[in-house]
Structures are given as structure tokens and as C-alpha cells.
Amino acid sequence: MSNIQDIQNEIxxxxxxxGDDKESTIFYIMELGNNLPDFPENDRIDDNIIKGCQSKVWLTAKMENEKIHFFADSNTDITKGLxxxxxRVLSERSPKxxxxxxxxxxxxxxxxxIIGSQRSNGLASMIKQMKxxxxxxxxxxxx
Amino acid sequence: MPINIEEIRNLFPVLHQEVNGKPLVYFDNAATTQKPKQVLDALVQYYELDNSNIHRGAHTLADRATRYYENTRSAIQKFINAKEEEEIIFTKGTTESINLVASTFGRKFISKGDEIIISTLEHHSNIVPWQMLCEEKGAILKIIPISEEGEIDLEAFENLLSEKTKFVSIVHVSNALGTINPVKQIIKSAHKVGARVLLDGAQSTSHLEVDVQDLDCDFLAFSAHKLYGPTGLGILYGKREVLESMPPYQGGGEMIKEVSFEKTTYNEIPFKFEAGTPNIADVIAFAKAIEFIQQLGKKEIKEHEDELLSYATDGLNSIKGFIPVGTAKEKVSVISFNINEMHPFDVGMMLDANGIAVRTGHHCTQPLMHRLGLEGTVRASFSVYNTKSEIDRLVAAVSKIAKIKNK
Structure with a gap:
């Protein structure tokens, strides 16, 4: 599997x-959200909601073979894309x-x-929760 | 005389810019309207020529600033047809105006077991102050239900009224849906049981003729910034006898007659409720906003906005996947909607990418959204400077967005 830096460069x-077209960029982010695997219904609980996001984001993690696997969902398509x-960057990696x-x-x-200040704060909360x-x-x- | 849109648009510098590579379409007027040049000029002129603290200054500048400041009070009195200038109090916004009444009228006149009535359509600023008061006093908050269309259930309201009802605080025009409430009838019925009535006019004063004597409301709260004026300035109208019966809101300078360590006596209205140095510049500039409205004519503004509303309603209703929220018979130029299976935030962002500014979310009306079974809506609200070609752009963008989920 490529390292974190390679995947970031890909993105x-x-x-x-x-390019600079905001609309196509947003469409693209929304499309990315469609690739998220289905989120288990049982995990769609308040305890798994990330605080600090305006839209709802559920995030869970499990450890397998020393690697953390993340699972997430959101009620908005753009947030799902984010x-x-x-x-893509952080899942299936070691905690370190x-x-x-x-x-x-x-x-x-x-x-x-692209996403504005409110959603940027939400994105920061997602990263914080993953860490x-x-x-x-x-x-x-x-x- | 019909409105000349190009001339009007030229008065608003902010409208002439590109957002995300597209000419700005500003449809977030229910949140705040843009400010015409004469309001901006008045702000600059005040600070360049007249800046001075008002009322007690012994010099020319102070006298000039005081005169301009009090001229605005008089302009507002005429604007809402209050009986006297002293019935106009300056606050920092509609929210503070409502809080002032809840705190002072509430402190003196609301007791345990009394009932206060609001409606399902209220903005949080006309819910929370009353909840706080009820909690403090042991009073009871009653809620008028609404129909699916977003109209108040008048019969239910009449049934809520009793000799226990001490206060009714009701929104004139719903910020989230645009519904115009039959407030004259509500005020009349409330008065029959001896209750006082506050009208939240944040959304109505920019669209409708609001005549406080004709409506006979006891209080009217509204904000300058939704009326082409500056932010940070609100107005509270109150009937003289009611205002005089209320204790002061905040203590400090200006609101006193005489202060000693033994006893302080309070100033007359309106100053009793205006402690501290007020928002002088914004008050002075607000007179120019009122002048702007009066020169155009409320009737002419309403006609133009109604035309935009019906044009937009027709255009949007023809889009597959467009779901209007709030379809009251009497509405101002606000369209709340959702698009099939799409979150309002996403729709708002895509509209923004098209240069179109709208508001998304619960619009500070969570109980209303809960009643409608929605998390939020997209809200487009039109003002006097908006045009049909801007609406064409909204309709085209919504149509494109709706296709994402209707592929």
C-alpha cells in the first residue's frame, strides 16, 4: 500500500x-462520497457522531492486524466526500x-x-477524532 | 410609479461583484439586506464630521450628533406610525428588544401560573427569552400550532386564551417560511383577555406596511439591518403607558435622572431604557435607510417583491424534485425548499458555486423544523433590488442540482 505522502500527492x-471551477470541484467531492462503503446501521448512534461538525458525521474505527480501519457516514453528500x-489517506494504517x-x-x-470556514472547522474535527x-x-x- | 431596478441596483455597491467567477445573486435578504450608498455615506460622514457623544455635550458637534440621532427616532416614529417619539427605544437588535421586554415587563408583571403564548413559527429569539422567564417565574409557555402549509391555527389560538394569559409574543412574518400571520386578529383576541402583545417585526417591517396604532400591538421589535440599515441596531416600540409601567432594563449613564448612593431616580422614556453610550453612527445612518424605503414606497416595493415571488414560485415548482416548504396563502418574498434526498447544506454550497447566496439550515427555528419533520431547508429571499433574470439563474441552478439525484 502506498504511503500517506503518495496518496496525498495523488489527491x-x-x-x-x-482547476479553479468550484462547481466541478464540489461535484467531484460529492462523487467521492458515493465510494464510501455502507456504514453499519447499528453504529449510526449519537455516541459515534463527531462533535464540532454542522452536518452529522458518524465515525467508528476498529483494529485489525495492527492497522486501524475507519468507517464513516454523513447526512450530507459533500461531507461524505470529505x-x-x-x-483514503488514514485508514488501514498503524496508530503511529x-x-x-x-x-x-x-x-x-x-x-x-472550496468548503468555507464552517465546514473547514468540521473537517478539522474529523481529523482530530481520527487521531x-x-x-x-x-x-x-x-x- | 413602478420601480426602476437598474437605478436602485446602482445604489448598492456590494451587488456589483463576482462570486466564484459568476455575477453575485444575493438571495439572503431575510438574513440581512444590503445597504444603499446613502447609508454608507452617512456612516462615513458621521465619523468624518460629526463624531461626538450625544445628549449632554456643551459643544456644536455634540449638538449636531444629538440632533441627527433624535431625527432618526422621529423618522422611525413616522415609519411605524407610533403616536410619540418617546415610544421608540434603540437596542442592538430584535433579539435585544424582545429580551428587554421579557426581562422588564416579565420581571414586574409575570407571576407563577401565568401563561405566555407564542407560536410554532417563532425564531429562537422569540422562544428562549420567554422560556427563561417562565423558568424563573414558574409561568407556563403555550404554543399555537400550525398547519402543514405553515399557517397559524387561529381556532387553536383562541382556545389557548384565558384569564391566565398575560402575554402573547408573536412573529408577524415567519423568517423560515415567509408566512404572514393574521396579527391584527391575534392582537384583538389577546387584548380581550387582558394580555399584552409583542410583535416580532424583524421580517415584516421590510416588506409590509406596519402601523402600530392600527395593529394596536403593545410592543413591536425589529432590526435596522434587515431594512437596508446598519447592523447592531434594533428598535423596540412600546406604548407609552406600558413602557412607563416597566422597570429599567440596564443600569448606567443616560438612563438616570439623579444618582446618589442612597437612592437613584430614573430618566423618562425612552432614555430609561437606553443605558450607556448608544450606537450613534448606526442610528444616524439608519435614517437614510428609512428615507430610501419611503422614497420608493412600501406599496411599490411590495408589488415588485410579490412579482418576484410568484415568478420564482412558478419557475421552481416546475422542477422535478423541488419540494416547497411553507405554502401559506399570505406570504412575503421568501421561498423555503428542499431538493429530493439532498441535504440543504449541499444545495446551498452548490448554489454558492454558481454565485447565488442563499441561507441553509434550520433558520433559528428548530421547533418549527421539528414540527415539519425536516432538518432544515434552503431559503431564497428576495428584496427590492433583485431581478427576474437573477431568478432565472436560481431556477437554472436548482434544476441542474435536482438532476444529480434524479438521474
Whole structure:
């Protein structure tokens, strides 16, 4: 599997192809959301909702073979697309990789301008939650 | 005389810009309207020439600023046809106007077991102050139900009224749906049981003729920024005898007659409710906004906005997947809607990508959204400077967005 930096570069290239047209970029983000695997209905509970997002985002994680797998869903298509990008970069990685990850692609593709300040805050909350999961699993590993 | 849109649009510098590579279409007027040049000029002129603290200054600038400030009070009195200037109080917004009444009238006149009536259509700012008061006093909050179309159930309202009803606080025009409420009848019925009535005029004063004497409301709360005026300025109208019977809101300068450590006596209305240095510049500039409205004529503005509303309603209704929310018979130029299976946030963002500014979400009316079984809506609200060609752009964009889920 490619490393985090390679995947980020891939994403940056994809967004470069889209150019400056905001509408096509948003359509593309929404399309990405369609690729998210189905989220288990049982996990669609308030405890799994990420705080700090204006739209609802459910996120869960499980550890398999020392790697963390993330699962997510949202009630808005754009947010689904955003979290699918994060999953693409951070899922199936070791806790340490996730904790150390610098998500440069967000600034590089100008995500702040595309999604606006409120959604940027939401995106930051998603990243924080993913890193918190990683910290928790790392603590478990070290225990 | 019909409105000359091009001339009007030239008065609003903000409208002449591109957003995301497209000419801006500003359809978020129910949140705040744009400001004409004369309002902006008045703000600059005040700070360049007249800046001074008002009322007690012994110099020319203070005198000039005081005169301009009080001229606005007089302009507002005429604008809503209040009997006297002293019945106009400056606050920082509709929210503060309502809070002022809930705090002061509520403190003195609401007791345990009393009932306060509001409606399902209320903005949070006309819900929470009353909830806080009820909690503090042990009073009871009653809610007027609405129909699926978003109209108040008048019969249910009449049934809620009793000798226990002490206050009715009701929105004139719903911010989320645009419904115009039959407030004259509501006020009349409330008065029959001896209740006082506050009208939340945040959305109505920009679209409708609001005559406080004709309506006979005890209070009217509204904001300058939804009326082409500056932000941070609200108005509370209250009948003289009611305002005089109420205790002051905040303590400080301006609101006193005499202060000693033993006893303080309070100023007359309106100053009793205007503690501290007020928002002088914005008050002065607001007079220019009122002048702008009066020069165009409320009737002419309404005609233009109604035409836009019906044009947009027809255009949008023809789109497959378009779901209107709030279809009251009497409405102002607000269209709330959803698009099949799409979240309002997503729709709003895609409209923004097309240069079209709308509002999305619950519009600070969560109980109303809950009643309608919705998480939120997309709201397009039209103002005097909007055009049919802008609506064509909205219809085209909505049509394109609706196709995403109707492939």
C-alpha cells in the first residue's frame, strides 16, 4: 500500500485537474462520497457522531492486524466526500502513522476556499477524532 | 410609479461583484439586506464630521450628533406610525428588544401560573427569552400550532386564551417560511383577555406596511439591518403607558435622572431604557435607510417583491424534485425548499458555486423544523433590488442540482 505522502500527492493531482471551477470541484467531492462503503446501521448512534461538525458525521474505527480501519457516514453528500478523502489517506494504517500524519493535501488543494470556514472547522474535527482513535489504540497497544 | 431596478441596483455597491467567477445573486435578504450608498455615506460622514457623544455635550458637534440621532427616532416614529417619539427605544437588535421586554415587563408583571403564548413559527429569539422567564417565574409557555402549509391555527389560538394569559409574543412574518400571520386578529383576541402583545417585526417591517396604532400591538421589535440599515441596531416600540409601567432594563449613564448612593431616580422614556453610550453612527445612518424605503414606497416595493415571488414560485415548482416548504396563502418574498434526498447544506454550497447566496439550515427555528419533520431547508429571499433574470439563474441552478439525484 502506498504511503500517506503518495496518496496525498495523488489527491492533489486529482484536484489540480479540476482547476479553479468550484462547481466541478464540489461535484467531484460529492462523487467521492458515493465510494464510501455502507456504514453499519447499528453504529449510526449519537455516541459515534463527531462533535464540532454542522452536518452529522458518524465515525467508528476498529483494529485489525495492527492497522486501524475507519468507517464513516454523513447526512450530507459533500461531507461524505470529505471524510472519504480522510479515510483514503488514514485508514488501514498503524496508530503511529495516523498520529504522525501531516495532512498537507488539505491546504494544497485549497480546501478552505472550496468548503468555507464552517465546514473547514468540521473537517478539522474529523481529523482530530481520527487521531484520537489512533491515540487510544496506541495506548492499548502499549498497555 | 413602478420601480426602476437598474437605478436602485446602482445604489448598492456590494451587488456589483463576482462570486466564484459568476455575477453575485444575493438571495439572503431575510438574513440581512444590503445597504444603499446613502447609508454608507452617512456612516462615513458621521465619523468624518460629526463624531461626538450625544445628549449632554456643551459643544456644536455634540449638538449636531444629538440632533441627527433624535431625527432618526422621529423618522422611525413616522415609519411605524407610533403616536410619540418617546415610544421608540434603540437596542442592538430584535433579539435585544424582545429580551428587554421579557426581562422588564416579565420581571414586574409575570407571576407563577401565568401563561405566555407564542407560536410554532417563532425564531429562537422569540422562544428562549420567554422560556427563561417562565423558568424563573414558574409561568407556563403555550404554543399555537400550525398547519402543514405553515399557517397559524387561529381556532387553536383562541382556545389557548384565558384569564391566565398575560402575554402573547408573536412573529408577524415567519423568517423560515415567509408566512404572514393574521396579527391584527391575534392582537384583538389577546387584548380581550387582558394580555399584552409583542410583535416580532424583524421580517415584516421590510416588506409590509406596519402601523402600530392600527395593529394596536403593545410592543413591536425589529432590526435596522434587515431594512437596508446598519447592523447592531434594533428598535423596540412600546406604548407609552406600558413602557412607563416597566422597570429599567440596564443600569448606567443616560438612563438616570439623579444618582446618589442612597437612592437613584430614573430618566423618562425612552432614555430609561437606553443605558450607556448608544450606537450613534448606526442610528444616524439608519435614517437614510428609512428615507430610501419611503422614497420608493412600501406599496411599490411590495408589488415588485410579490412579482418576484410568484415568478420564482412558478419557475421552481416546475422542477422535478423541488419540494416547497411553507405554502401559506399570505406570504412575503421568501421561498423555503428542499431538493429530493439532498441535504440543504449541499444545495446551498452548490448554489454558492454558481454565485447565488442563499441561507441553509434550520433558520433559528428548530421547533418549527421539528414540527415539519425536516432538518432544515434552503431559503431564497428576495428584496427590492433583485431581478427576474437573477431568478432565472436560481431556477437554472436548482434544476441542474435536482438532476444529480434524479438521474
Amino acid at each position: 492533489i493531482e486529482e484536484f489540480e485537474i479540476l 471524510i472519504s478523502l480522510l479515510i 502513522e495516523i498520529i504522525d500524519a501531516e495532512l498537507k493535501f488539505i491546504d494544497k488543494i485549497g480546501m478552505g476556499n 484520537l482513535y489512533a491515540l487510544a489504540y496506541q495506548a492499548k497497544q502499549n498497555a
